[in-house]
Amino acid sequence: MPINLDELKNATNLRGRRPRNGATFVAPVDGRAHVSGERTVPLLQQTIPALLSDTVSKYGTLDAAVFVDQDKRFTWSELSDTVDALAAGFLALGLAKGDRVGIWSPNRWEWLVTQFATARIGLILVNINPAYRLTELDYALNKVACRALVTAVKFKSSDYLGMIETLAPEIATATPGELDAKKLPALKIVIRMGEEHSPGMLNFTDVLAMAGRDEHDSLDRISEGLKPGDAINIQFTSGTTGAPKGATLTHNNIVNNGNFVTSAIRLTVDDRLCIPVPLYHCFGMSMGTIGCVTKGATMVFPGEGFDAGATLKAVAGERCTGLYG
Structure with missing residues (x-):
């Protein structure tokens, strides 16, 4: 419904002044009011790995992330080292810039590391809703031709590994990293979280340790070749008016969203x-993780999913100064 400019001005009494966050009302267009935001602050022209590198150089020994439920902590330097280990592992598996890597998991430390490891070498992270079931998972993986999938074992009532085995029964006899599934023709690599191993899948911890010197030595060269306008992430819409649509985001999109919100x-x-x-x-993943990287603030994750009690406990125990919700 069009906004009535006169009603808006009378209600706010802000004609010619800035209503909030540097925005200002401007002349109506075709009888409709609109608001113009702050334009004096330049956009950051950085890739995600360059942004993380800057933060690590400034705040390396400070807390970067805390996963309360998993009892896992990272300083910025530790996070960077783990990200590099996974990125090098991806290279050892034959993944290259532009390949799609799905992530199907609730909030876990492996999710955070995967986000920055894919960005480190130009892989496109595909966010898969933790609540997806068989049909939706099938659709998402095939829609964007995921070559690899990083997955949790389960979440709430969802048996992730069981659903993968249903969609790709060939995985039971496949060599890890060489899946050839009729229903998922693009998917070759499945990496599972947790300490155990599953037929046809790689273990997340093993991938962290599999790279050699050549892969590690190539990380900086690959990162330096990335551009802020490169595609780095695909997020699916909710699908309320049809099948979910994959929205492609760049380093520039995500970095500046996180920066402006946290500013x-x-x-x-x-x-x-x-x-x-x-x-x-x-x-x-943008207003939260990337936003914290732009400022060097600590990320605190109470658990895999939302629980009010666990959230309040994390706020108190970790002395949080801010809360998203």
Whole structure:
């Protein structure tokens, strides 16, 4: 419904002044009001790996991320080292810039590391809703031709490994990293989280350790060849008006979204931000993780999914100064 400019001006009494966050009302277009945001602050022209590298160089020994439920902590330097290990492992598996890597998991430390490891070498991370079932998983993996999938074992009532085995029964006898499934023709690599091993799948911890010197030595060269406008992420819409649509985002999209949002809430390196919202969408992985990287703030994840009690416990126990919700 069009906004009535006169009603808006009378209600706000802000004609010619900035209503909030540097925005200002401007002349109507075709009888409709619109708002123009702040234009004096330049966009960051950085890739995600360059942004992370800058933060590590400034705040390496400070807390980067805390996963309360998993009892896992990273300083910025530790996070960077783990990201590099996984990125090098991806290279050892034959993945290259532009390949799609799906991530199907609730909020876990492996999700965070996968996000930055894919960005490190120009892989396109495909966020798969943790609530997806067989049909939706089939659709998402095939729609964008995922070559690899990083998956949790389960979440709530969802048996992720069981669903993968149903869609790709060939995995039971496949050599890990060489899947050839009729229903998922593009998918070759399945990496499972947790300590155990499953037929036809690689273990996440093993991938962290599989790279040699050549892969590690090539990381900086690959990162330096990336551009802010490169595609780096695909997120699916909710599908309320049809099949979910894959929206492709660039380094530039994600970095600036995170930067402007956390600037608006005045986040700093001294803050500890509680992030109970899902990582698989923008709130968690852009406004949350990337936003914290732009400021050097600590990310605190209470658990795999939202639980009010666990969130409050994390806020108190980790001395959080901010809370997303």
